[in-house]
Amino acid sequence: MSKTATIYDLLLVITIIAIAWNALFGRNPFSATIFFVAYGLFLALIWVQLGAPDVALAEAGIGAGLTGALMLGAIRQFESDPLLHLRRSFSWSNSCIAVLSALLSAGVVLTIWGQRMFDKSIQALVQENLEISGSSHPVTSVLLNFRAFDTWLEIGVLLLAAISALTIKRVHGEHISMLPPAPCREQTEAISRLLLPLLILIGGVMLWYGARAPGGAFQAGALIGAAGILLQLAGESSVNRLLATSDSRILNVFLVIGFSAFLLVAALSLAIGKKMLEYPWDLAGIIILAIEFAATLSIATILNVMYACSKTGEETTK
Amino acid sequence: MNFSSIPLYLLYGTTGAILVGLAIYALATFPHVFRKILAWNALGSGIFLIIGSIASRNAVNGVSDPLPQAIVITGIVVSVSATALALVITRRLHQLSGDNTLDIKQERETP
Numbered sequence: 001m002s003k004t005a006t007i008y009d010l011l012l013v014i015t016i017i018a019i020a021w022n023a024l025f026g027r028n029p030f031s032a033t034i035f036f037v038a039y040g041l042f043l044a045l046i047w048v049q050l051g052a053p054d055v056a057l058a059e060a061g062i063g064a065g066l067t068g069a070l071m072l073g074a075i076r077q078f079e080s081d082p083l084l085h086l087r088r089s090f091s092w093s094n095s096c097i098a099v100l101s102a103l104l105s106a107g108v109v110l111t112i113w114g115q116r117m118f119d120k121s122i123q124a125l126v127q128e129n130l131e132i133s134g135s136s137h138p139v140t141s142v143l144l145n146f147r148a149f150d151t152w153l154e155i156g157v158l159l160l161a162a163i164s165a166l167t168i169k170r171v172h173g174e175h176i177s178m179l180p181p182a183p184c185r186e187q188t189e190a191i192s193r194l195l196l197p198l199l200i201l202i203g204g205v206m207l208w209y210g211a212r213a214p215g216g217a218f219q220a221g222a223l224i225g226a227a228g229i230l231l232q233l234a235g236e237s238s239v240n241r242l243l244a245t246s247d248s249r250i251l252n253v254f255l256v257i258g259f260s261a262f263l264l265v266a267a268l269s270l271a272i273g274k275k276m277l278e279y280p281w282d283l284a285g286i287i288i289l290a291i292e293f294a295a296t297l298s299i300a301t302i303l304n305v306m307y308a309c310s311k312t313g314e315e316t317t318k
Numbered sequence: 319m320n321f322s323s324i325p326l327y328l329l330y331g332t333t334g335a336i337l338v339g340l341a342i343y344a345l346a347t348f349p350h351v352f353r354k355i356l357a358w359n360a361l362g363s364g365i366f367l368i369i370g371s372i373a374s375r376n377a378v379n380g381v382s383d384p385l386p387q388a389i390v391i392t393g394i395v396v397s398v399s400a401t402a403l404a405l406v407i408t409r410r411l412h413q414l415s416g417d418n419t420l421d422i423k424q425e426r427e428t429p
Contacts, residue, residue, distance in 0.1 A: 003326040003374070013333045020337055024344040024357055036356055043363055050330060050374040051382040058391045059363075062398050067359060070398070074405045075352070081418055084350045097346045105339030108368065112331040121376035121383045138384035139391070147388060154392045161399035165406045218395055299395070306402035310409065 009049060016042045029084045033071045040064025053214035054139045057206075061222035066303055069229055073311030134284025135211045143216065144288045148277045152262040155295055159259050162302040165309040192230040199227040207296050211285065217258075217292040221299025228304040251301065258298030261291050327375035330367060337364030349419045351408045355401060362397045366390045 019039045026032035040063045047056035078084050126138050126146070133141035143151050203223035210216030265287060266276050274280070279287045341361035345354055373386035412418055 003377075005324045005326050005329045009326060009329055013329060016333060017336055017340075020340055020360055024340055024353075024360060029352065032353075032356065036359070039360070040363070043367070046330060046333075046367065047370060049326070050370045051377055052370055052373065052387045052390070055366075055370060055387050055390050055394070058394050059366075063359075063363060063394050067398050067401055070402050070405060071352075071356065074409070077409060077412060078350070078352050078418060081350065083418060084352060094347050098343055101339040101343040101346075104342060105335040108335035108338060109332050112328065112335070112368065112371070115372070116328075116375075119376055121378070122385050123376065123378045123381070123383050126384050127378075138381065139387050142384045142388040143391065147385070150388070150392060154396060157396050158399045161403045165403055168406050168410055218391055302399070306399065306406075310402050310405035 012042065012046060012049065016046065027085060029078065030075060033068065033075055036071065037064050037068035040068065054216065054219075057214060057219040058222070061219055061226070065226060066222060066229075066307075069226075070307060070310055073307060132281050132284065134279060134281075134286075134288045137210070137212055137214070137216075139214070140210050140216050140288070144291060145279065145284060148262070148291075151295075152259070152266070152277070155258045155262065155298060158299065158302050159255060162255060162305045165306055169309055188234050192234040196227050196230060199223050199230070203227070203296070203300075207292060210292060211288065217295040218299060220292075221296045222303065224296060224300040225303035228300060229307050232304065232308060251305075254297055254301035255305070256298070258291075258295035261294035265291060325375070327371040330374070331371035334364045334367030334371060337361075337367065340364075349421060351404075351411075351418055351420060354420070355404050355408070358404075359397060359401060362393065366393055 016039065019035055019042060023032050023035035023039050026035055041060055043063065044056040044060035047053070047059055123138075126142060129146070130136065130138060130141055133145040135141040135145065200223075203220040206215035206223065207217065207220035210220070262277075265279075269278050270276055272280075338361060341357045341364055344357035345361060348354060348357065369386045369390055370382070373383040373390075376383040408418070
């Protein structure tokens with residue numbers, strides 16, 4: 001039978017709902033954003049409780065960390081807008097929406113309860129074929145072997161979003177802001193000096209151990225991407241120049257390398273007469289590692305481009 | 319009340335459902351785009367939590383079902399890219415029209 005709840009789970013649930021309430025309805029938009037980051041971190045704790053450490057790592061790194069950084073980078077643009085500080089006043093339409101939202105929640109709970117006798121797990125299938133997947137960690141083998149096509153398209157979505165963001169900037173002749181959003185403080189410099197090697201080291205460890213343990217390309221990409229964002233914040237000129245020059249070859253190569261790695265493997269697997277993205281058994285481990293390495297580089301670069309595009313800084317408009 | 323009789327998946331599934339409800343309400347009632355983007359992210363994570371609770375219910379020997387886990391990791395990464403794109407578009411909207419809402423009427427008033 002499935003696991004039952006403890007008092008810790010109950011406290012976690014109460015905390016997360018309180019934090020979500022503050023993040024969504026808090027009057028001060030800045031503190032609401034901080035609450036949103038806290039919300040992501042508590043969500044990561046819940047994922048650990050649910051027995052999904054991979055998701056916990058992704059949620060803490062990407063959901064809380066990077067989304068939070070994006071939101072905090074963008075908030076300065078809106079802070080003075082009175083609409084954002086708007087008090088909620090009572091109105092009939094809002095109460096109707098509240099009732100409908102509550103009904104939606106209740107409906108979802110009923111659906112989950114109604115499915116309690118329904119077991120559609122593919123766990124057994126994954127365990128059976130784990131040996132030939134090239135990875136001893138079930139989540140990695142699903143992401144990069146059994147459902148590699150999904151992951152390929154996901155990198156495609158990331159690439160598309162980054163290209164769209166860059167295009168919106170460039171169509172209007174606007175360059176990505178080169179200056180750091182605020183004058184660099186000594187603290188920022190000291191913190192980034194301390195964290196930078198650690199982030200890159202842990203990112204590398206996560207990439208390498210992803211084949212056997214929780215971790216992998218996305219978590220590693222998020223950590224290395226965070227290292228780049230720290231450099232942007234500290235005003236490191238080489239990173240900013242790389243992101244600001246619109247025809248930077250290196251930048252473009254890094255952007256597409258993850259997608260291209262998948263493309264190459266797909267083409268090769270078709271060429272040797274197998275199905276698309278079907279790896280030869282003895283090479284599966286190497287192929288997964290190579291794809292993960294390329295994907296990590298791409299994800300880190302794409303996240304940096306997105307941060308640079310969405311932050312509010314002094315513009316160098318031409 | 320005895321908490322130990324509540325299945326873990328049901329507790330977290332319900333939490334996910336409550337988060338979805340709160341986020342939908344915020345998404346519908348706040349006019350400002352920044353609030354809407356925050357609510358949209360919370361909505362996504364509520365849905366992921368529901369998927370994850372089902373995955374943990376189908377666990378074998380304490381290991382959650384790997385397929386929903388992979389789907390959720392994919393979802394988290396896609397939602398951060400969508401958020402970034404939404405912020406860039408919002409910024410452009412603000413620069414072009416001075417408007418921070420998705421309200422059509424206001425757009426007409428400020429040509």
